[in-house]
Amino acid sequence: MNIxxxxxxFVLGCLLSVGVRAAWPDDPFGSPMWAYNIERYLxxxxxxxxxxxxxxxxxEFAEDSAQVPLTVDLSAFPEAxxxxxxxxxxxxxxxxxxxxxxxQPLTLLALNFRxxxxxxxxxxVQDREGVWHIGSRYVDAAGGGCTAxxxxxxxxxxxRHFGTIRGGAFSRAxxxxxxxxxxxxxxxxxxxxxxxxFIGEVELRQGxxxxxxxxxxxxxxxxxxxxFVFEFGQRPPRATLxxxxxxxxxxxxxxxGDL
Amino acid sequence: xxxxxxxRILALLVAWLAGTAAAQAPEYDLAARAIxxxxxxxxxxxxxxxxxxxxxxxxxxxxxxxxxVVVIDTGPSRRYGEALRALIEETxxxxxxxxxxxxxxxxxxxxxxxxxxxxxxxLDDARAALARxxxxxxxxxxxxIGDWMRGTEVVVPDNVLAPGVLEVGRRRLxxxxxxxxxxxxxxxFEPLSGxxxxxxxxxxxxxxxxxxxxxxxxxxxELEQLxxxxxxxxxxxxxxxxxxxxxxxxxxxxxxxxDTLLADSARAGLSPAEVMNAPIPARFxxxxxxxxxxxxxxxxxxxxxxxxxxxxxxx
Numbered sequence: 001m002n003i004x005x006x007x008x009x010f011v012l013g014c015l016l017s018v019g020v021r022a023a024w025p026d027d028p029f030g031s032p033m034w035a036y037n038i039e040r041y042l043x044x045x046x047x048x049x050x051x052x053x054x055x056x057x058x059x060e061f062a063e064d065s066a067q068v069p070l071t072v073d074l075s076a077f078p079e080a081x082x083x084x085x086x087x088x089x090x091x092x093x094x095x096x097x098x099x100x101x102x103x104q105p106l107t108l109l110a111l112n113f114r115x116x117x118x119x120x121x122x123x124x125v126q127d128r129e130g131v132w133h134i135g136s137r138y139v140d141a142a143g144g145g146c147t148a149x150x151x152x153x154x155x156x157x158x159x160r161h162f163g164t165i166r167g168g169a170f171s172r173a174x175x176x177x178x179x180x181x182x183x184x185x186x187x188x189x190x191x192x193x194x195x196x197x198f199i200g201e202v203e204l205r206q207g208x209x210x211x212x213x214x215x216x217x218x219x220x221x222x223x224x225x226x227x228f229v230f231e232f233g234q235r236p237p238r239a240t241l242x243x244x245x246x247x248x249x250x251x252x253x254x255x256x257g258d259l
Numbered sequence: 260x261x262x263x264x265x266x267r268i269l270a271l272l273v274a275w276l277a278g279t280a281a282a283q284a285p286e287y288d289l290a291a292r293a294i295x296x297x298x299x300x301x302x303x304x305x306x307x308x309x310x311x312x313x314x315x316x317x318x319x320x321x322x323x324x325x326x327x328v329v330v331i332d333t334g335p336s337r338r339y340g341e342a343l344r345a346l347i348e349e350t351x352x353x354x355x356x357x358x359x360x361x362x363x364x365x366x367x368x369x370x371x372x373x374x375x376x377x378x379x380x381x382l383d384d385a386r387a388a389l390a391r392x393x394x395x396x397x398x399x400x401x402x403x404i405g406d407w408m409r410g411t412e413v414v415v416p417d418n419v420l421a422p423g424v425l426e427v428g429r430r431r432l433x434x435x436x437x438x439x440x441x442x443x444x445x446x447x448f449e450p451l452s453g454x455x456x457x458x459x460x461x462x463x464x465x466x467x468x469x470x471x472x473x474x475x476x477x478x479x480x481e482l483e484q485l486x487x488x489x490x491x492x493x494x495x496x497x498x499x500x501x502x503x504x505x506x507x508x509x510x511x512x513x514x515x516x517x518d519t520l521l522a523d524s525a526r527a528g529l530s531p532a533e534v535m536n537a538p539i540p541a542r543f544x545x546x547x548x549x550x551x552x553x554x555x556x557x558x559x560x561x562x563x564x565x566x567x568x569x570x571x572x573x574x
Contacts, residue, residue, distance in 0.1 A: 057532040057533070057535075057536065058532060059532070059535055059554045059558075060554075061554070063470075063554065063555045063558035063559070064558050064559075067558065067562075069530060069531035069532045069535070069557075069558070070532065071530045071531075071532035071533060108530075110530035110531075110532060110533075112531070142398075142399060142402055164571070165571075165572045166566060166569035166570060166571055166572060167569055167570065167572045168528060168568060168569045168570060170527060170528030177528045179528045179565070179569060180569075180572075181565065181566060181569055227531075227562070227565060229528065229530045241572075252574075253572040253573075253574070254572065255572070
């Protein structure tokens with residue numbers, strides 16, 4: 001009897017999920033995780049379209065599975081982007097980041113991620129109407145990036161460099177670009193005897209009671225010693241970077257340049 | 260009904276297995292081309308590793324001396340090494356006395372099992388690098404070329420090759436230790452005929468690779484030393500043999516462009532993905548795998564350029 005009920009629940013569940021998924025466009029890459037991860041990160045009632053204006057650039061193959069560069073260029077996106085969510089379909093923890101830009105239009109965001117195996121990568125950007133615009137790429141990889149010990153920890157004097165932050169501000173044709181490098185092992189917690197130790201919270205603040213330029217939640221798929229690039233379509237009067245890791249370490253730096 | 264079918268299915272299965280086993284053991288088609296009296300080169304393609312080419316993308320060479328054959332590099336797999344050895348034994352009756360392995364990359368050092376261990380030589384730093392990276396390279400090679408790698412194991416030569424002169428029979432080989440490509444790169448100059456075995460210090464019409472390169476400008480400076488040798492034939496590690504020094508000029512041009520691209524991009528705050536998509540000048544159209552290698556080089560070397568272009572932010 002119990003088995004019958006289980007089967008009934010399973011069949012109903014399948015029918016329900018088919019009903020929801022029918023509303024989503026097909027995945028051009030045919031990833032088995034397409035619908036599952038949309039539901040997981042955007043919600044089962046999310047409205048989703050493919051959109052090349054979410055210009056996601058990753059190499060076709062990962063030369064280093066622990067450091068795969070990702071750039072989201074939103075300069076062709078027709079409005080100031082809302083929520084941005086990025087994930088790596090076949091990673092043990094697919095989520096890479098969720099970012100909320102403030103009133104200044106975010107035109108570009110870049111960071112490196114890890115890959116555990118060849119996989120599709122997604123960036124979803126929400127518009128004013130609440131529709132998610134998805135850019136997708138496929139990256140081939142030997143893999144293992146999520147379960148390899150960090151290079152940082154194999155260096156006996158890593159603590160000397162821990163928390164060292166380098167940065168720069170770069171004037172663009174329109175707006176301003178910030179680039180920041182943080183020395184942090186970003187351990188995923190997936191390597192034996194090395195607990196999770198990573199920066200989970202990133203904020204770019206204007207100060208003076210002004211709204212945040214950007215707040216971002218990072219997950220285990222982010223690579224060690226992160227190198228962030230943020231570009232805004234208008235030049236903010238000032239910008240301060242604030243970070244916090246899961247051990248409670250906080251870092252705050254005024255970003256350089258002619259601010 | 261069922262019992263009558265089983266033997267037929269079995270027979271089909273056996274035939275299929277036998278067929279695939281035969282299909283799974285492709286052979287390298289190696290040819291020795293004479294480039295000077297008693298010196299032959301075995302040219303590979305300028306492609307990337309694939310299951311189609313079995314990693315035969317490399318130039319190996321050998322020469323008679325009157326006192327034993329000197330071999331330069333053993334190729335990407337045990338099967339290649341065995342084919343190379345058979346080719347040498349078809350070409351000359353002289354026994355193999357020295358096998359010089361130019362650096363620790365798999366396409367040059369993974370055929371060594373086919374040769375007597377006592378004949379294998381390598382620069383000391385290259386031996387250490389092979390001991391350190393060899394297993395990881397082997398894993399990657401199995402992934403890239405598959406069955407061609409069957410039976411291949413990493414062999415670290417016992418004999419240390421010292422820079423200077425290596426005298427074998429009538430030849431006095433100049434053993435030159437360089438660093439640009441991997442940190443421990445052997446270049447051999449044969450003064451009787453003027454043949455320069457540049458190995459991977461020189462890629463010709465094939466984009467250079469940088470996974471262990473200590474720096475592009477140091478590499479370029481070492482090439483200037485090679486240009487001073489009285490070279491009549493230049494054997495690059497990859498790409499066609501040349502009778503002039505044009506491959507050195509192509510390398511210097513390409514290294515300068517790469518270094519400038521990475522430095523300028525870092526100064527403009529570009530992300531690595533943007534650098535990987537940067538335009539490649541049309542004068543390099545004849546260089547194969549240039550986009551692929553730009554993606555790799557950006558991964559290997561751009562982070563250091565980026566860090567140098569940023570300033571330390573005080574707390």
